[in-house]
Amino acid sequence: MNIQDRTPDSRLAGAFGATLILDLDTDEILAATPQAHALLKDPSLVGSRFSNLVADDVPHMILFVDEVIYRGEAWTRRIILRTRENDRINCEINGRSDGKTLTLQITDLAALERRAEAVQAASMYNGGILEWQRAQAFFSELERQNQLILNAAGEGIYGVNADGKTTFVNRAAQEMLGWTDEDLLGEDIHTKIHHHHLDGEVYPSHECPIYQSFRYEQVNRIEDEVFWRKDGKPIRVEYVSTPIYEGQRLAGAVVIFRDITERWENERKLREAMDQVAALRDRLEQENAYLQEAISIERAHHDVVGQSPAIQQILQRVEMVSRTQANVLITGESGTGKAMVASAIHNDSDRRRRPLIHFKCGSVTPDMFESELFGHVRGAFTGALRDKPGKLELAHGGTLFLDEVADIPLEQQGQLLDALQNRRVTRLGDDRARSLELRVVASTSRNLDREVQAGRMRPELVFFLNVFPIHCTPLRERPDDIPLLAAHFLNLVCKRLSRTPPIITEGTIRTLQQYDWPGNVRELANVIERGAIVSQGGKLVVDIHPDAAPATRKITTLLSEADIEQIRVANTIACLQETNGRVSGPNGAAALLGVKPTTLYSRIKTLGLSPDDWA
């Protein structure tokens, strides 16, 4: 039923909420709004008495009505109404009266409270949204700032998720790599920038430290690797790859890298320069040590002593050849002065300010030969603890004296010739050839033609070396030089021993001249030195046995080279038998023969002798 139908007058027209109009006199409900029906759960309120709706405190109801009549308007919360279903309603009643009727507007306090709660909830909700919006703004600002920071960073920074897919790439990374974020985001970055090592070897992703960062949850710092640019060029990088977590969950890794190509290049140049400095220092040290040794050995024999035509001829030839660049081959028996002639050639040449490197070819075991001659780099073989230049390199700019050149093993003769002809040398274990500029002076006490025929010497090497031959005549063929040489050596030794030189009598000179001198000038020097040490009084006493010397005997039968060689073999064997096979030392065979141990070793080898021969 429509309320308007039952409205007796227009006073309900503006009413809203639960409103009742009562007859003041009869207490009858004249009109009721639908909200009043609903509140009181009674569709037939009109016509009933209002006091029936009052649950308790009717007296207060009467007082309230009186107040309304008196004041025209009043309100109360003390009246509890009752629905038709007997539910109690706490309410606020607002009353107005025109003298005849009473208009009551009833507010359900429980509903009011619910609305208040709803209002509060709504306001809290609205407040929450605002808060959330503020937080969102804050975080997006934070993210924007992070992006700004990431992009402002000088280092390349990128992230990968646990599948190895790129999650972000900062600007520096894009600039260094040439790859844009469009190329990389969501892509497997390893296959784009980290797929190969610099040497071209494939770089499997499972070996990649960045992948290992999130597989094994470890921070990896790599100091030298390459990343590949989009244009296919490598850049050298150092990077740190750090696992990242989302809460407790491993989310991937972030990589911070730096392009070290320029730094690496500078370091490489520095290393190279340092290597060169170290090599030069090595070389200077060695040259210096060598020169010190050479000076102490050779100082006493700086000048060639002798007036014999043989010596004059040697000096002429030295003068002729020294200023040229020609290679020289000096021949002659042991102790005849070959090394001294080599020294004279060098000292007379334009190379005298550079070293004369004396390489005794028979003094090195065959396995060390290459290393001695050509040098080696560290680690070239067991025991090669540091880089070492060979004799060829040391002689660069100077003279290389190959003493007893026929002692060079055949294989190394080829390598040596190769290096000398091409003017380049490569150290053992090295891949860099170094240029050579040197002059070669070689010596031999053997007949090189025979060595070539016997297959022990490469003919090409002999041709290369024998540009200008100089022969040193044995001392027995120039006895005229003996007095001068004897005086020369006596002065030297006495100076060394701080003694007044004893007199050399004519008899002693004759004795010396009658001797054969198989050890040549070296043997003479030794005899004089021994004499100077043992001589008491003012006369030099020499200890040789001219009778036993072949030269003192008149040669009645001419001997062929083969006969002489046979005698030499027999003599060497006899000598070794005498010393029980001992070569070196004061009582060794070399001392007995008046030759250097190295000379005797090489002679034993040349003559093909073995311990069985003197056992």
Ligand SMILES: Nc1ncnc2c1ncn2[C@@H]1O[C@H](COP(=O)(O)OP(=O)(O)OP(=O)(O)O)[C@@H](O)[C@H]1O
């Ligand atoms: N004419 C000379 N004047 C001064 N000293 C000499 C002369 N000849 C040789 N000597 C000296 O004799 C010694 C032996 O000489 P040198 O070492 O040059 O001979 P070598 O022929 O090279 O010997 P080997 O073949 O055994 O090496 C050296 O001390 C050297 O200085």
